[in-house]
Amino acid sequence: MYKAILYKEWIKIRWWVIGYLVVMLGSLIYIGLDVRQWFEMNDAISVWLYVIQRSVPFFKSIKFVPILAGILLAIIQFVPEMVKKRYRLTFHLPIHENKSLIFMSFVGLGMIALFSILALLGLAIIGSIYFPREVSVASLLTMAPWLLASFVAYLGASAITVDPSWKYRIVYAVLLYPIIQSLFLGGNLGLYRFSLIRYILLSLIFILVMLFPGYRLRKGSRL
C-alpha cells in the first residue's frame, strides 16, 4: 500500500524534484562562480577578512530558495488532493487516514531533507575550496536555520492547504509567520549558534500539525 502511495506522490512531485534540482545546482554553481569572482577581483586576504570580520555569508543568494521550494512542494502535493475532494478516496484505502497523511508528509519531508543535504554538501565543498575550515563550519551553521525554515514552511503550508476552513488557514498563517521570521533574523555567520537546537525542537512540533486538519477534513468540519 505504501508503495502505491509513494508512486502516487512521485507522480505529483517529479517535476518539482527536477525543477528544484536544477535550481539548487544552479544556485550552488552561481555561488561557486560568485566566490571565485571575489577572489579574482580582490586580494584573497581581503576577501577572507571581509567574510570573517563582517561575518558575511558567501551564499546569501540561496537564502530563500529552500523555503520557497518547501512551500511549493506543499502546494504541489496537497492541492491536487483537495481539488474535487479527491483526498476522500484515501478514506476507502485499507490504511488509516492518519497513517497515509503522515506518510505523504514524510515523503515531502524526505525530499526536502535530501535537498538540504545537497545544499550543505555543496556549500561545504565551495567553503573548503576557498576558505579555512572555521569559515566553512560557521557557514553550514548559518545555512541551517534557512534549511530548517523549508521544513517548517512545508508542514505549515500543507496544513493550510488541507484544512477545509478559512478561519483555520488564517490561524496557521499567523502561527507560521513569526516562527519562520525567527529563522531569518540574522544574515551573519554564526548567529544561531546557541539557539539553533531550540528552533529545531520547536520545529519538530510542526510534524504533528497536519493531523488536526486531516481529521477536520474527514469529518467535514466547518467550525
Next chain:
Amino acid sequence: MIPKISRYAIIVLFIVALSILLPNLYWMIFDKPIQAPMVFYSSIKKDFLFSRNRSGNESEYFDKERNTFDRKTFRTFLPFTYYGDLLKWNILPDNIDGVPISYSIIRNKSLNLSFEPKDLNTPVIDLYPLFESQSEFARLELPDELFRVCTSLEFIDAETNKIVPAKSKEFTHALSDAGFQFPAKYITGNPTTKKPFDEGYFIIDAMNSVYHLKQIKGQPFCVNTGIPTDLNIRFIMVQENSMKEYLGAIVTKTNEIYLIRYNNYALTKLPVDGYIADKMVFRLQCNPIYRMVKYYDDKGLTYTVMDSNYNYIDTYQTSWTPREEWTSSKIAAIVFPFSIERTSKNYRYIKFKFVLNGKLSLIGILLGLIITYFLKIYLYHEKLRNNWFDFIIVLFSGLFGTLAVLLIRPEPWD
C-alpha cells in the same frame, strides 16, 4: 486521540507565535526613549555638568545645583570636549592648572576606549592577520595569511588556502619556547590596518597565562606578560593608540576592569563598582588632565573622574525609572504572562528565550481562566470535561492560551 494531540500541538505553536508577535506590537506602540542626561566633567569648574535633550531639538545645560547655562557658556566649561569651538572663538586657554593646552596637545592626548555588551556576546571566527609591527613603511599592510592557534600556531595562506609549514613551525616554536601551553583558550587583537601602529595579539594559553605575540621584521616576538593567571579574564580589548599609556583593557568574569600598561603589562584596576559586563556600556575617556570612566545601562549611570595617574577624584551616580517600573510595563506583565525574546541589544546572537513577566501576570492568567470558562459554557456550549486540558494550557499561558483555545476549538472527537 492523535487529532487531539495535533490540536494541542497547534495551540502550543499558536501561543509561541502570539508571545512573539503581540509583545512586539505592544512595544512598537508604547516604547519610548529613556531621557537620560549626558554627564561631563568640567576641567574649569572642577565639577560635573549635564545636558539633557528636551522636546524637539532644544537641550538644557546645567550643573549639580541646577544652575542652567546657555549652550555657548556650557561649552567654554568643557575645553577638552569642545576645543574646536573654543579655538574658533579664540578662547581656548593656553593652560589649565599649569598643564599647557593647545589644539595639538588635546588631539594627541585625548582618547576613548569603549565597549558594550554586544562586543562580548558576538560570534567570532578565530582567524587573525599578524601584521608586521616594525615595517619600514608608514602604513600597516595586510599580510598574505591568517593564523589560528589550536594545538599549534598555523598560518593559512589566503591565496592557496593551505597551511604555510615553515612560518607555522617557527611561530609555534617561539610560543613554546616562551612557555606557552597549547591549546589556546582566547585570542584577541585589533585586526585592522586603520591604527597608528601594531601591537599584535594577546593569547591566553591552556594554563591561563597571557602571552603577547607580535611579528617584528618577520620574526616572532613572544613573551609571557605575567598577568595573573587567576584573573578570570573574559574579554580583552586591544587598542593601539599614540598616547602609549596602555595597550588595552581586560574585563574579568567578575566584572572588574583593568588597563594593561603599555611598557610592562602592569595592570591598573579601574574603579567600576556595580559594573555589569552583560548589561552596561563602558567608556574610558582620557584628556590631558583627567581620566574618566563611565558605565551605564537603561537603569542608571556612574561617572568617575581620576587624575592622569588614575587616582580617584570624584564620582557621580544617577538613576532613573527602569523600564520594568513603567506603567506600560506593568500592563504588559498583566496581559502577557511571558514573551519570547529573539534579539537583544546586549547580545548579537539570535535567541529563543522565554522571559517571564513576574507576579503581575497571575492577574492575566486568572482573567484568562474566567473568560475561557464563560465563553466555553455560554457561547460555545462545550462539554468542559472532554477538554479540561484547555484550562491547563490557559493556566500556563494566560490570555495567549485563552485566545488559542477559543480560536482553535475542540472537534466532536471520535
